[in-house]
Each structure stands twice: as structure tokens, then as C-alpha cells.
Amino acid sequence: MSEEARARSLPLGGEDAALFRPRVQEPWTVERRTGQFRGRLLGRDEVGLAIRLYREASFNQLTAEQWDWRFFQRNPELAFVSGVFTPEGRLIALNPMTVRPVWILGREQLAAQACDTLVHSDYRGGGRVYAFLMRFGFDMLWAYGMHFGFGGGATAEAAAVGKRLGNYHSLFDMAVYERRLSLRLALGRRAGAAGGAAAKLLDGLRPHRRLQRHGGLEIRAAAQAGPEFDRLWQRKRERYTVVLRRDARELRWRWFENPVPSEMLAAWRGGELEGYIVLRHHPDPGGPARLTTVLDLFTGLEPEVDEALLAAAARVARASGSDFLHYAACPGASAAALLRRAPWRPARKQVDRVVTAPYPYAARDSAVLPEFDAAMHGQNWYYCQGDSDFLD
Secondary structure, three states, X not given: OOHHHHHHHOXXXXXHXXXXXXXXXXXXOOEEEEOOEEEEEOOHHHHHHHHHHHHHOOOOOOOHHHHHHHHHHOOHHHEEEEEEEOOOOOEEEEEEXXXXXXXXXXXXXXXXXXXXXXXXXXXXXXXHHHHHHHHHHHHHHHHOOOOEEEEEEEOHHHXXXXXXXXXXXXXXXXXXXXXXXXXHHHHHHHHHHHHHHHHHHHHHOOOOOOOEEEOOEEEEEEOOOOHHHHHHHHHHHHHOOXXXXXXXXXHHHHHHOOOOOOEEEEEEEOOEEEEEEXXXXXXXXXXXXXXXXXXXXXXXXXXXXXXHHHHHHHHHHHHOOOOEEEEEOOOOOHHHHHHHOOOEEEOOOOOEEEEEEEOOOHHHOOOOHHHHHHHOOHHHEEOOHHHHOOOO
């Protein structure tokens, strides 16, 4: 197949098409078979098949709206939901991916963010279905000029299986820290209803939610991502070695069009945007607490702006009724130093394991080798829990 013919066989990808990198010589096909199993992409209208498989496995109960937003809304032409089917047409495995632009060593390329990979328990023996699913996805993404994938929230079991069968490599682990916002749980355990009433009184003495100043910064709620976020990204992106793109387009899709609500606070100085933080208020799935989790924090690695936004986040979270503010910083985050001092303390939460999967052919491509090497080392990344659809 000629380069021209192969280009016509691939989606244009909208404005992301400029980020495609050299492709391999062998064309990728939209459907593949191995033995009795068939691999193909799921269409946008096949969400029912995916949700049914997740429900059968008691795994990640996405709504149809969440599914469509996560995998199709950002760029419908670059929607890669790989599935494996039995001869009878039963969907037994899924490897859904969202294509994301990643800034690496001063330029961007596309990478695949893996989300909720699943093989039905009846077909896990020997790893044949999983290995077929992974190779199908790797070949497909390589054909489009992508060289690696990544994902967070991996369990220890998933990371081990992925390393053995899917070429997964660990990037880093992020420990979760917490800041207590309310005495409700502590006093309630000690004194029952009387303790709860006392906690309500004491918590009420703390500052109420309002526009805040912190040093020379003004903190405001952000209702949308406009051109000021493009300017912020362009001004500060050179400070990072590896980081997902955070311009206005990405932030609109990621946070403001997301069917699961979140809240963004922005830090301003002298009329210029200096950074932002994204919060999600939610119940603790492991207990009675109400939590606010930091999903994104972008400041250009400026500790003063980090501190201002985290302080404002604590006030907003307290006003929303949360008992704790949770934040997990990647190893190179400028805010990590804040977590080592009061009022922060380690939370009783599993670490967030972040992994990458280099595609088997990537090391052959000298045009992207420096970027590929940089992305394979966790110390080069700036990453937040929301970079992998955490709580979505």
C-alpha cells in the first residue's frame, strides 16, 4: 500500500493530525483474527456492548454519557476502543483508549491513555486473549504514528499482569496525603450526637467560602477555559519535560464538558493567569467521610502559586462539607514539599500506580527516540491524578 493510499485509510484526526509521527511500513487493518477470536474497534453506537461487559464483571459502572465523553467526544476521528469477540459475537475483552497530546522535550506527540482494560473472567486462562488484545492495540496505534501509552490507578495485580503480558513499565507511585477540614468524624466517634454538634459549631468558626487573596495572588472560581488558559500553557509549558497538554481546548473537554462535575479555581496576579487547581467533591468509597480530591494542579512549578491554590482549595472544600482534602503529588511536583509539613499527613489510601507501555516498534524510529526515551522515565513526568480519568 502506498503512503498516499495508507494516509487515506486513516482518519484525518482534525487538528491533532499535525502531531502524527512517521508510521511503520506495514498498514494496520481495522479487524484481525487469531484462532477463534476476532479483534476490532467498537463504534460510537456500541456503548451498550461495553457497559454490559463491565456489568458482567462488576467493574467500573460507567454511564453511556460518560463513555461517549471519555472515548469519543474529544476527537471522534481518533477513538480507539479495541474489543475481542468470540465466534458467536460475544464481547469478552476491552482496551479503551483516549488519544492525548503530550509535551515532551519541547514539542508534542500523541499518546494513548489506557482506561479500564478488561478481559472477562471466563477467558483469562493463559493470557491468550489479553496478549491478543494488547498486540492489536499496539499495532493500531503505531500505524497512526503513536509510540507509547500510559495510565494511572493501576492495581498491583493489573501492573504485574501488564508487565508480564503487555510490556507495561512502572513510571512512579504517588502516595495520597490529606488535610483535615472538619472535626465531624473525630468528635462524632468520641461523643456521638453531642460530638457532632460540637464539631458543627467549631467548624462554623472557620472562614466561609469567598474570593480569596493569598500573598500577591487573587483566587477566583473559573467557569470556563478561555484564551487566558492558552496563554498560561504557552508561557509555562517549557518548564516541564513530559506533561499532558493543558491548553484551553484540552481543559474544556477534560473538565467543563465532563458529565461528572468538578470545580476549578484560578490564581491571578496583576491581570495575568498564573495557575489553576481542579477539585472534585465526593463520598469516600471506603468509609463515612466526605472528601475533596485535587485532580489537577498546574502552576508552572511555582511553589508560591501551588501554596495559594491548595490553601484556597481547603477553604472551598470545607465550605462544600468535606471532611478531608486529598492530594497526591508526582515525584517532581513543586507542591510535593508542602505535603511534608503540617497540616498535611499521609492518608490511608492506596498509592496511585502510574504505568507506561512502549509500543514494540518505537525504539526503531530514530526521529522520536529522544522523546521516547524521556517518556519512559518517571522522573521526567509532571502528572496529576486527573490525567487518567480519576473518579470519572
